[in-house]
């Protein structure tokens with residue numbers, strides 16, 4: 293649930309697209325890519341950024357933290373990445389230092405029932421959006437923005453000391469120099485011209501505010517419906533829908549997890565798969581793939597193809613299991629280095645038949661080109 297390697301897959305697919313667009317969430321996402329062997333973790337910026345030929349859009353459905361945006365851009369520049377192809381929606385909401393303080397405050401009040409928030413201020417920012425008192429990217433372009441902090445503090449009674457806003461203002465100033473546009477118009481015009489747009493999801497179906505394991509969910513719509521609203525495109529324009537799925541299941545923080553492993557096998561998956569959150573560094577809970585939940589996700593999202601990742605992590609295991617119709621089915625482990633593996637083929641073929649949709653890609657390593665095409669690895 294999250295951390296399937298969506299970033300790597302978007303980076304890989306970006307060569308076939310003109311625009312990569314994030315449609316929801318904020319820097320609670322952590323998408324890991326590799327550039328010439330160097331690890332790059334993205335939080336706000338779409339995963340097409342390493343491909344200089346694509347435009348990277350942060351859509352209206354996103355929330356954006358100017359401080360972490362600035363740090364991310366500077367990190368990319370240090371790594372020689374061109375950042376001139378970023379466009380930010382004027383309607384995206386801004387995560388302020390107040391939101392981050394609210395997040396910590398709210399979570400501290402929950403005691404043992406913590407949501408497992410990444411404490412990035414995402415929830416409070418979306419709350420302000422729906423309460424119609426949020427700060428939008430277009431607001432930082434206004435001449436009276438410098439007095440925004442004072443106005444905020446006059447309006448709201450805070451249960452904590454007010455945050456220092458110096459770094460925030462500096463980061464907003466930095467962000468203002470980027471292209472800030474009505475990205476829904478930009479995207480629709482691009483589609484009219486026949487350009488290809490890939491909407492990049494964040495978090496996971498199981499964390500969707502409606503369909504996920506509420507209340508242990510994120511505060512945005514992570515499934516396909518979020519694409520239309522978060523980018524301003526009609527459902528009629530949506531083409532293929534790729535579901536990125538990990539060959540096993542993980543979860544960070546609290547919430548239900550039927551196939552969770554509490555034994556050595558779970559620990560081994562965690563260790564081999566390096567299952568520590570790229571945003572929080574927290575150890576992820578590990579277990580077997582749950583095809584019953586996956587079927588529901590495919591139904592609601594309309595997924596047309598599965599992209600299966602991290603098959604290499606289960607390599608060499610005596611036994612690999614998946615949950616289907618409430619029962620665990622067992623498979624022998626496999627060997628991904630051979631490019632021709634009967635056990636992996638059998639695993640993929642069985643899952644494909646249960647889910648009723650094809651595999652588009654199989655990922656067997658963190659690097660961009662650790663990819664097999666098609667249903668089987670032959």
Ligand code: GDP
Pocket residue numbers: 294295296297298299300321322323324325565569570601602603604605655656657658659662
């Ligand atoms: P995202 O949020 O879905 O983009 O996923 P993260 O970047 O948080 O976590 C995925 C982790 O798995 C990253 O460290 C990736 O480098 C790594 N990764 C992606 N695909 C594969 C794969 O097929 N095999 C292995 N072993 N690691 C992968």
